[in-house]
Amino acid sequence: MKTRFSPLPRTVYGQMAAIVISSMMVTVFFVAFLVFALRPTVPPLPEGPWPNALAFETAIDALRASPPEIREAIAQGMSTPDVSFRTTAPFACTPIPTEHFSILLRRILQARAGNQNVVMIASTCAADSSGMTSTHIDMPREGIFITAHNGINHHLPQLMRATLPLIVSFLSMLVIMGTLSLWSLWRINRPLKVLADKAETFGYDITPEPLVEQGPVELRRVARAFNRMQARVAAAAEERTRMLMAIGHDLRTPLTRLSMRIEMGGADASPSALRNDLWLMNRMLNGALSFLKGQGDxxxxxxxxxxxxxxxxxxxxxxxxxxxxxxxxxxxxxxxxxxxxxxxxxxxxxxxxxxxxxxxxxxxxxxxxxxxxxxxxxxxxxxxxxxxxxxxxxxxxxxxxxxxxxxxxxxxxxxxxxxxxxxxxxxxxxxxxxxxxxxxxxxxxxxxxxxxxxxxxx
Structure with a gap:
């Protein structure tokens, strides 16, 4: 039988491998597209005190360069819910042991050129209504007072870049595994169900219609083997029927002749004539038994x-x-x-x-x-x-x-x-x-x- 060319794999293993590989390639390209589309215009700052330090440095330079009469207004304008600036008096603070976060922030500010000799007092204050502690940087000689929540910096683009590829990859793998499982169950169980139904029917009818060879190569081979077995069993049953009919037909003649010899008597009922009919019948039966024995040799x-x-x-x-x-x-x-x-x-x-x-x-x-x-x-x-x-x-x-x-x-x-x-x-x-x-x-x-x-x- 001529095999039709198909670019798709014909075996269950090949089809599953093709689905996994193609799904992984689609996932990689989709994740790469998301990373490219959601990339920030400006590279995000790393986590930790660096964003606060950058905000402090910018504010300090701005306040130093501002005239004294408008410094407070500029400080208020630069303040946010997380970072506040003053030039009049320190912020209220309930001191707690100074945390490493506050010390690191002060060292970053003092490491900048022009701040090595500036007096900076860093302290950590207890948590306020937001639930976060805060760092206070006081510069008495400069008249600049700063407070900032000690929160880890999370920019949305940075968060998306870090988590979205993982989420998409995980969800894609779930979809791949779910699709493979459902497809495999449907692809394999459907022909097997048909085969089970045919096998059940075969117990009552040895001449049903042959199975349609469909599905992967392995299941096609199973269906082909079942059809061959079904054909052999049907042929064997037909052969047995034909054998019984032949034996019955062939034995009828010598039995009829034997009966007539006995009824008529005389020379036709001689021992040699009767013996010849019995020998003929014995040879027929031996031939049939020899044939059956040869099949199971x-x-x-x-x-x-x-x-x-x-x-x-x-x-x-x-x-x-x-x-x-x-x-x-x-x-x-x-x-x-x-x-x-x-x-x-x-x-x-x-x-x-x-x-x-x-x-x-x-x-x-x-x-x-x-x-x-x-x-x-x-x-x-x-x-x-x-x-x-x-x-x-x-x-x-x-x-x-x-x-x-x-x-x-x-x-x-x-x-x-x-x-x-x-x-x-x-x-x-x-x-x-x-x-x-x-x-x-x-x-x-x-x-x-x-x-x-x-x-x-x-």
Missing amino acids: TEPAERVDIGALVESVCAEFEAIGRNVICQGDLGLTCLCQPVAVARMVNNLIDNACKFGSEVRVDTRRSGHEAIIEVADNGPGIPPEMHDVVLLPFARLDPARSPDGGLGLGLSIIHDIVQRHRGSLTFHSNQPHGLLVRIALPLDLHTAAQAHGNTQATH
Whole structure:
């Protein structure tokens, strides 16, 4: 079956990996866009006393440069709820142990050029109604008094830059995991639910419609395997039904004849005539049992020289006076069930001897396969019947054979060939007759060793 090209992964693993990678790439680009869009026009100051120190330095320079009569007005104009300035008197303060924040702020101010010799008194005051402590910087000689809340500086852009990428990344990962979980449950459970329903139905009806092969590759393989199993079970059930019908049909004739012999008596009811009918019935039943036993054969596989095995089977037919000519190569080693393969070759030669007066058996190597050919000069099989004769209980002649055969020979051969992963084909034998060709896979490791030993000998 031709596979349609698709740029998207076909397996569950590949589809999940594609979703994760694409989602991560989208997240990275989105976070980068947010960082770029929300970046501050002026780089934000670091956390700590630095913003307050910058405000103090700016205010001190402004107040120093202002005329005395307008200093207080300028100080009031520069004051904010968090930072206040005065030039008349210190701010009210309930002293507490001086904190490191206040000392660091004073050191930053005194480190500036022009402030090294200025008297600065830093103190920490108790928390006011805002709940924060405050730092007081008093410059008595300059007449400048400053108070500022000891709060950590948080600019909104700085806060957004620090937290938004993390929040977006976290939320994106949640969305990815949620999407993957829901998608996986839907993508996998839906075909599995259909498979479970079909399996439940299969318990009551062995011939339902085949499953539609859909979803990821793994689930398609499961559906394909289920369809093959369903087809095999249906074929086996049909085969059993056909076998029972064939046995019933074939046994009806000798049973009727046996009943008539007993009723009529005389020469027709002689022991030999009755014995012949019983032998015929016994052969029919043995053939059916042999067919059923062959389907469940558990014979262990061995490395066998196919050429030698075929030659030994041909020798048995020659010993009983059959016109069987055997030729071919030796050393064709296959890993197979030797008894089953011998039975297969025996059935082939036996069929050929029934319909032809001369049988030729040939074995040879073709690539990685051992070829077995059995040819006869009989009437052959029409091409349109090649597939039909491989079915159990199938015959070219609609009339049942009087020799007790059930039409299982070629079906048994075909079953053995399939069990060995080989192939069976029918061809015309010139000038007339049938040629049956069987190809069995060679044991390549043993064949390579044999070829190497041959080269070393030469």
